[in-house]
Amino acid sequence: MPNSRPVPTVRRRRLGESLRRFRNAAGLNLDEAAAAVGWTAPKLSRIENANAHIRRGEVIALLKAYGVTDSEVFDALETLARDAGKRGWWQTYSGIVAPAYADYISLESDAESVKTFAPLLIPGLLQTAAYARETISGITMTRTPEEIAALAELRLARQAVLTRPTGPLKIWAVISEAVLHQRFAVRPSTMRDQLRRLTDCAELPNITLQVMPLASTPHPGHAGGFSLVGFPTAMPDVVMLENLMGVSYVEGGTEVSTFTDAFSRIVAAALPVDDSKALIARMEEESRP
Numbered sequence: 227m228p229n230s231r232p233v234p235t236v237r238r239r240r241l242g243e244s245l246r247r248f249r250n251a252a253g254l255n256l257d258e259a260a261a262a263v264g265w266t267a268p269k270l271s272r273i274e275n276a277n278a279h280i281r282r283g284e285v286i287a288l289l290k291a292y293g294v295t296d297s298e299v300f301d302a303l304e305t306l307a308r309d310a311g312k313r314g315w316w317q318t319y320s321g322i323v324a325p326a327y328a329d330y331i332s333l334e335s336d337a338e339s340v341k342t343f344a345p346l347l348i349p350g351l352l353q354t355a356a357y358a359r360e361t362i363s364g365i366t367m368t369r370t371p372e373e374i375a376a377l378a379e380l381r382l383a384r385q386a387v388l389t390r391p392t393g394p395l396k397i398w399a400v401i402s403e404a405v406l407h408q409r410f411a412v413r414p415s416t417m418r419d420q421l422r423r424l425t426d427c428a429e430l431p432n433i434t435l436q437v438m439p440l441a442s443t444p445h446p447g448h449a450g451g452f453s454l455v456g457f458p459t460a461m462p463d464v465v466m467l468e469n470l471m472g473v474s475y476v477e478g479g480t481e482v483s484t485f486t487d488a489f490s491r492i493v494a495a496a497l498p499v500d501d502s503k504a505l506i507a508r509m510e511e512e513s514r515p
Contacts, residue, residue: 236329236464236475237336238276241306243462243477245288246274248299252292262291282307302461309336319380322373326473330466334387339396339456341489343447345438348420349399350381351388352427357420358382360410365470388432398434400447400489400496406437406509421510428503436496437505445495446488454485 249259256267263284272278282304289300316323316331323331334340334351342349347361358378366374387395401424410416428435438447453466465476465485476482497505 235276235310236333236477237306238310239475239477240457240462240464241280241285241303241310242274242276243479244303244306245285247462247479248289248292248294249274254292259288259291263287279310280307298458302458306461315383316380319376322369322376323380324472326475329475330473331384333455333464333466334384334395336457336461337387337395337455338393338458339398340453341398341456342453343400343438343451343489343492344405345402345447345451347405348401348424349397349453351385351395351397352399352424352433353381354416354420354423355382356413356416357423360413360416388430394430394432396432396434398436398493400436400438400492402438403440403505406506418510418513421506421513424506425503425510428499428506434499435502435506436493436499437502438492438496442495445492447492447495449488452485452488454482454489 249256252259254262256270260267260270269278273280285303285307286300289303294300314328314332314335316328320328340351348357350358353361355378358381359374362369362377362381363374366377369377388397406417406421408417424435427433438445450467455464455466457463462477462479463482463486465482467474467476476485496502
């Protein structure tokens with residue numbers, strides 16, 4: 227039986243991108259780097275392009291050939307190599323979750339931080355169960371009630387990263403004020419409960435919330451929402467984009483830095499944190515019967 231080609235998961239792509247970055251920093255081309263560890267250039271190229279497996283020992287050999295001495299880099303990339311094909315808890319939902327979305331959940335589970343601009347919906351990590359069900363039902367269009375319930379359940383399960391014992395995920399969310407005015411005719415309490423959830427989240431030390439006011443000045447967020455997923459220094463950050471066609475990623479260093487700069491400008495255009503908290507709390511209070 228022929229060997230199956232490994233699926234280029236987002237973890238494997240991040241590993242390949244990191245190894246390419248360290249090779250370039252060492253001033254080595256593919257032939258020189260491959261020769262340094264007794265490989266062929268095509269093998270190294272496949273690894274850098276996420277089309278081949280690499281063992282943890284091989285990662286160490288490459289990093290040493292590149293002159294890397296930072297133990298944190300060794301640990302981070304060894305972990306990526308070990309977990310590149312690892313199945314996560316979300317695989318339970320594999321029948322209803324697209325591979326790209328599963329990739330994002332794996333990113334989220336590895337991440338140190340997520341910075342997101344949300345012009346259309348409350349970010350998934352901050353949603354209530356009712357809000358998740360209502361919005362998933364409206365967006366997916368063709369899902370069965372059972373699938374919608376499972377997707378909502380999955381979305382809430384993702385929120386465990388906010389309180390994980392190994393270090394809670396840090397989230398910085400800038401939410402459009404228009405999102406906070408959304409109403410649900412069938413269940414009017416949905417948005418009230420969601421606003422209360424945001425108020426509670428805003429008090430957690432690992433969550434920063436800002437509201438982008440309706441009267442904001444023009445900013446890069448007008449081009450659309452995105453999530454910037456951050457990792458320890460040794461690993462490259464990743465940008466996630468989402469629309470009706472699904473999830474896509476921006477992974478190149480130069481391209482990711484564009485979104486980093488954009489988020490800084492979005493933050494500057496949004497209401498300060500305390501003013502944002504006050505606005506959300508006031509809207510929650512006004513929504514009470």
